[in-house]
Amino acid sequence: MSGPIILVDRDIPAGQRLLLSEGGIDAAHWPALAGRNVPALRAGDVLTRDGEPFARVESASWWPGNPSRRVWVLETLAGLRPGETAFGRERRGxxxxxxxxxxxxxxxxxxxxxxxxxxxxxxxxxxxxxxxxxxxxxxxxxxxxxxxxxxxxxxxxxxxxxxxxxxxxxxxxxxxxxxxxxxxxxxxxxxxxxxxxxxxxxxxxxxxxxxxxxxxxxxxxxxxxxxxxxxxxxxxxxxxxxxxxxxxxxxxxxxxx
Missing domain, CATH: 3.40.980.10 (MoaB/Mog-like domain)
Structure with a gap:
């Protein structure tokens, strides 16, 4: 599997807000997703799977204490199941x-x-x-x-x-x-x-x-x-x-x- 990938370790329903970071993060109060080959996502980007949207980027920032690590808040638009999800991104508005x-x-x-x-x-x-x-x-x-x-x-x-x-x-x-x-x-x-x-x-x-x-x-x-x-x-x-x-x-x- 090539290109950007999100690693999901649990069932995540639609409407869930969660954190995504290259390599994963330790988040005490938010569900966290690890990613590989994640591009520089912008607020408003829509992540797609097989052409269908499954998450939207709500905001982007740097992980506190590690200014080289990007972190994004996502809102899931569709449910995610455990496993690897290759994704594309689109600008829909x-x-x-x-x-x-x-x-x-x-x-x-x-x-x-x-x-x-x-x-x-x-x-x-x-x-x-x-x-x-x-x-x-x-x-x-x-x-x-x-x-x-x-x-x-x-x-x-x-x-x-x-x-x-x-x-x-x-x-x-x-x-x-x-x-x-x-x-x-x-x-x-x-x-x-x-x-x-x-x-x-x-x-x-x-x-x-x-x-x-x-x-x-x-x-x-x-x-x-x-x-x-x-x-x-x-x-x-x-x-x-x-x-x-x-x-x-x-x-x-x-x-x-």
Missing amino acids: RALAWITLSDKGAAGLRADASGPLIEELVRAALPLGLARGFVLPDDERALRALIEDLALVQGFDLILTTGGTGVAPRDVTPEATLAVIEKRLPGFERAMTAASLVKTPFGAVSRAVAGTLGQSLVVNLPGSPKAVRECLEPLLPALGHTLDKLQGDPAECGAPA
Whole structure:
């Protein structure tokens, strides 16, 4: 048996979350799978067996204390039986991470409406295979670290933030984003500003940043649900094309499909 292989030592039902690592791991609280020849899986990848999906990658990380060992959290989509399972992987839809920046939200003092709205709007425009949400306080270093992890370790396609784009003392989202992105997308930023100014002159105050990190697209959005909708809607038609080009699509822009 060649190619990537998962070694299963027990019956595992569908809907089970478990850990996978090359060579196996000692996990006290999670069922663990060992693997051989496991490629660098990305969050949102679907693992297939004979062309049928049996697991989805929920997240990727490094095993604590061993930075050379990759570990992935899987959700089983079909039951697994003991033995060896050779697998392929597919990308069935994009992986979206939304991050809400809110001191009150992180403290549990405010319900988050903007993050779920981002998922709703993106899901209506793009096929999504995975969506995950995070709520952070307005902390520049924490946001910087999370964006880098989501883009460079976990491999999310889209990383959209909401909140912290103004000029208040705790508004640090643009600074965190500028510190990590590799290519800035001023066209995205201008489109958001133009959409905001149609509604309110206060749209000129936003410092929202958009850019790329690795193969991920990172976009800052305002904090209120109303402003999220106004700023995200003009970007939605360009998201898929931007990701295609960022991730190596060789077709010329505007070429027939």
